[in-house]
Amino acid sequence: xxxxxxxxxxxxxxxxxxxxxxxxxxxxxxxxxxxxxxxxxxxxxxxxxxxxxxxxxxxxxxxxxxxxxxxxxxxxxxxxxxxxxxxxxxxxxxxxxxxxxxxxxxxxxxxxxxxxxxxxxxxxxxxxxxxxxxxxxxxxxxxxxxxxxxxxxxxxxxxxxxxxxxxxxxxxxxxxxxxxxxxxxxxxxxxxxxxxxxxxxxxxxxxxxxxxxxxxxxxxxxxxxxxxxxxxxxxxxxxxxxxxxxxxxxxxxxxxxxxxxxxxxxxxxxxxxxxxx
Amino acid sequence: xxxxxxxxxxxxxxxxxxxxxxxxxxxxxxxxxxxxxxxxxxxxxxxxxxxxxxxxxxxxxxxxxxxxxxxxxxxxxxxxxxxxxxxxxxxxxxxxxxxxxxxxxxxxxxxxxxxxxxxxxxxxxxxxxxxxxxxxxxxxxxxxxxxxxxxxxxxxxxxxxxxxxxxxxxxxxxxxxxxxxxxxxxxxxxxxxxxxxxxxxxxxxxxxxxxxxxxxxxxxxxxxxxxxxxxxxxxxxxxxxxxxxxxxxxxxxxxxxxxxxxxxxxxxxx
Numbered sequence: 275x276x277x278x279x280x281x282x283x284x285x286x287x288x289x290x291x292x293x294x295x296x297x298x299x300x301x302x303x304x305x306x307x308x309x310x311x312x313x314x315x316x317x318x319x320x321x322x323x324x325x326x327x328x329x330x331x332x333x334x335x336x337x338x339x340x341x342x343x344x345x346x347x348x349x350x351x352x353x354x355x356x357x358x359x360x361x362x363x364x365x366x367x368x369x370x371x372x373x374x375x376x377x378x379x380x381x382x383x384x385x386x387x388x389x390x391x392x393x394x395x396x397x398x399x400x401x402x403x404x405x406x407x408x409x410x411x412x413x414x415x416x417x418x419x420x421x422x423x424x425x426x427x428x429x430x431x432x433x434x435x436x437x438x439x440x441x442x443x444x445x446x447x448x449x450x451x452x453x454x455x456x457x458x459x460x461x462x463x464x465x466x467x468x469x470x471x472x473x474x475x476x477x478x479x480x481x482x483x484x485x486x487x488x489x490x491x492x493x494x495x496x497x498x499x500x501x502x503x504x505x506x507x508x509x510x511x512x513x514x515x516x517x518x519x520x521x522x523x524x525x526x527x528x529x530x531x532x533x534x535x536x537x538x539x540x541x542x543x544x545x546x547x548x549x550x551x
Numbered sequence: 552x553x554x555x556x557x558x559x560x561x562x563x564x565x566x567x568x569x570x571x572x573x574x575x576x577x578x579x580x581x582x583x584x585x586x587x588x589x590x591x592x593x594x595x596x597x598x599x600x601x602x603x604x605x606x607x608x609x610x611x612x613x614x615x616x617x618x619x620x621x622x623x624x625x626x627x628x629x630x631x632x633x634x635x636x637x638x639x640x641x642x643x644x645x646x647x648x649x650x651x652x653x654x655x656x657x658x659x660x661x662x663x664x665x666x667x668x669x670x671x672x673x674x675x676x677x678x679x680x681x682x683x684x685x686x687x688x689x690x691x692x693x694x695x696x697x698x699x700x701x702x703x704x705x706x707x708x709x710x711x712x713x714x715x716x717x718x719x720x721x722x723x724x725x726x727x728x729x730x731x732x733x734x735x736x737x738x739x740x741x742x743x744x745x746x747x748x749x750x751x752x753x754x755x756x757x758x759x760x761x762x763x764x765x766x767x768x769x770x771x772x773x774x775x776x777x778x779x780x781x782x783x784x785x786x787x788x789x790x791x792x793x794x795x796x797x798x799x800x801x802x803x804x805x806x807x808x809x810x811x812x813x814x815x816x817x818x819x820x821x
Contacts, residue, residue, distance in 0.1 A: 286723060287640060290632040294652070294693075297629060301686050302655055305666035312669050357568045360561040372565060375573040377803065381795045383752040383769040386788060389776050390575035393582065398589055398781060400578055428575075431568060460557075489659025492754040492769070496776050505661050505755075512665060525665050529658030536657050 309522045316519020323523045332507065332524065338419075339504040340531075343487035346423060347480050350430040354479075355472070358438035376432045384429065384492020391425040391497060392416050417499050425493040430483045441475030442468075474543040481539030485532035504528050576792070582785035600786035604775070608787060611771035612794070618681060618767060619750040622688040626746050630696035631739060635731060637697070638704035652697055655690040660755030663690060668759060681765045687756040692749050696742040703738030741805045748798045768794075 314320045326332045361373060379387070395401045396416040405413040415421050445468065453463050469476075491505040502510070504524065512521035583601065586594040633652075637645045655663050664687060672678050712734065716726045732739070754769040761770045768791060775784045 287636045290636050291648070293629040294633040295648075297625075297689065298652065298693075301667065302663065302690050303651075305663075305670040308670040309662065309666035353568055356561065357565040360565050364558065364562075366562070372569045375569040377799065378576065379572050381748050381752055381799055383754040383772070385754050385769055385773040385776065386752075386791065389579065389772070389784060389788060392776070393575045393578040393785075394571075400574060428572065431572065435568075485657065489661065489755070491659065491661050491758070492773070495758070496773060498777070505659060508661055508665075509759075518669065521665060522669065525659070525662035529662040532659060533654070533657045 310526055312518055313523035313526050314519075316517075316523075318519070322519050323527065325520060326524055326527050332520075335502045335504050335507045336527075338501060339488060342419065342422060342426065342503065343484050346426040346430060346487050347484045349423075350427060350434050350483050351476055351480055353427075354431060354434040354438050355469075355476075358435040359442055359468070361435075362439045362442040376435055378432075379428065380432050380436075382429065384425075384490055384494075385496045386492075387425050387429045388493040388496025390428060391421050391493070395421060395424065417497055419499075419501050421497050422494060422499060422501060422503065425497060426487045426490060429490070429493070430487065433486075434479045434483055437475050437479040438472065441472050445471050477539050477543040481535050481543075485535045488528065488532050488535070579785045579788045580792070582782055583789040584786070585782065588781050588785070600782045601789065604783055604787045604790060607779075607783075608766075608768075608771045608775065611766045611768050612790065614681060614765065615751055615768035618685055618688060619747045621685050622692055622750040623743055623746050625685070625689045626693050626696040627739070627743065630693050630742070631700055631732070634697045634700035634704060634738075635709075635727070638701055638709055649697070649701075653694045656694050660687075660691065660753075661759065663687065664756045664759035679762045679764065684757055684760045684765060684767065687760050688750045688753055691753060691756060692746040695745045695749065699742030699745060700735055700738040703735040707734055709734075737805070741802070744798055744802045744805060748795060748802065751795060751798070 313322055316322050318325070321328075326336050361369060379390075382390070393399060394416070395414060397412075397414055399414065399416065402412040402414055405411060415424065449471070450463050450467050453467050458466065489505060490503075491509065494501075494503050494506050495509070499506075505528070508521050508524045508528065511517040511524065581592065582588040584596050584598065585592055586597050633648075637649060667683070667687060668678075671683070677683055709731065712730055713726050716730045721730070752769055753767075754773065757767050757770055758773065761767060766774065772784070772787055772791060775787050
């Protein structure tokens with residue numbers, strides 16, 4: 275054999291990558307290519323890709339999904355910064371219990387999150403029975419936009435709080451001390467010292483939260499709301515109307531949006547934005 | 552020790568957030584063992600809902616465990632060697648590959664599932680077998696295995712270790728199994744826990760890929776939420792909780808490996 279060690283090593287590395295490349299190409303790249311083709315192969319052709327903007331029904335579904343996801347992201351970040359900074363900075367009795375309650379829901383599938391919302395604000399829900407007892411009227415939110423909002427908050431908060439706590443651990447306390455000694459108010463310290471230092475973590479966890487919310491299917495599916503978020507619209511087109519081309523086109527558009535959000539966040543925040551589960 | 556009013560305000564807020572997360576969990580546990588949730592605990596405690604779930608859905612539990620283990624086996628077999636190459640060769644192409652592998656997680660599971668159905672749905676035997684779901688789970692969990700192993704491999708000097716072993720006459724196979732793998736045990740274990748947990752809970756892809764004969768645990772949950780009484784859905788959810796708690800505890804324990812804990816202690820003392 276006349277091959278050099280370097281060449282042998284290169285061949286070995288190729289051989290070790292081969293299984294992954296084969297499986298990934300056969301079961302993701304090729305199917306995705308097919309999805310793109312099917313999206314353009316319907317009665318309307320390429321125009322199916324524009325349907326999400328030109329068709330009022332799909333456009334309103336897109337807009338409500340984006341608005342919902344953006345609102346959830348914003349609310350999650352505000353809640354998580356307050357609670358996360360508090361848990362990171364203070365030691366008190368019961369702190370580890372509170373931390374544990376944040377970790378547990380991380381592994382819940384979307385369907386379980388939907389069920390949690392039903393138990394909380396559904397027809398036989400906890401909040402409903404309290405308001406019935408207090409005001410004689412049941413408060414039922416689960417099957418409306420508010421229910422979706424609560425469900426998306428439910429799966430977003432644990433992820434974002436844990437990311438913020440990890441970032442807050444690395445903050446330089448001396449900077450805050452310096453700001454305070456120079457006469458900065460607590461609010462100024464938060465605005466000018468803490469938030470800028472947390473920015474990369476906020477951007478990356480915010481992007482993950484937004485992307486996950488855009489694609490969340492299980493939660494909306496369980497709540498069976500009248501509100502058509504994009505994943506439910508796609509599912510309906512595919513299974514109820516067998517409108518494969520449109521379902522394919524819409525899911526490509528949705529995939530592009532979530533991918534773009536994550537890629538954009540990574541280029542801004544610089545750090546690796548691991549995608550969401 | 553006296554605390555400022557701001558402390559109590561923040562504490563109250565944080566407790567409220569945690570209550571939002573934990574109250575429904577407690578409710579579902581209660582509902583799962585209550586005779587009639589609508590009447591409340593005073594209707595009596597019972598295990599009959601759990602028994603009923605077992606008779607209706609025990610198959611989904613075993614299928615989920617089977618698929619999770621199969622997913623783990625595949626991600627170990629293809630993911631660990633891939634991580635090794637990605638760690639040893641850091642160039643434009645390997646970075647692209649890393650990016651590519653994350654795509655099934657970056658795009659919604661619904662898109663991946665539709666794509667699989669449109670291309671492979673016509674192969675009946677494959678479409679109706681559990682291996683169709685396995686494919687979806689492997690795509691979805693693979694990046695987590697690769698990243699977790701890669702993170703550990705990036706922290707050790709693989710090339711020096713390998714060169715040392717090679718200079719002592721170790722073949723590649725010997726180096727890989729006796730030097731490289733033992734050195735990234737931590738990453739492999741963390742990745743494995745992640746893969747199993749994610750596979751057990753995967754719904755977005757699985758819902759599209761399943762058939763009435765290949766129902767996984769989360770699919771069964773969705774089915775029970777939609778068509779069974781609240782108590783049965785709750786009892787089923789309890790079973791799901793019991794199955795993921797050990798995984799979560801193990802992951803928590805893994806995220807603070809002994810050497811990090813020891814280092815933290817040292818820092819505190821010195």
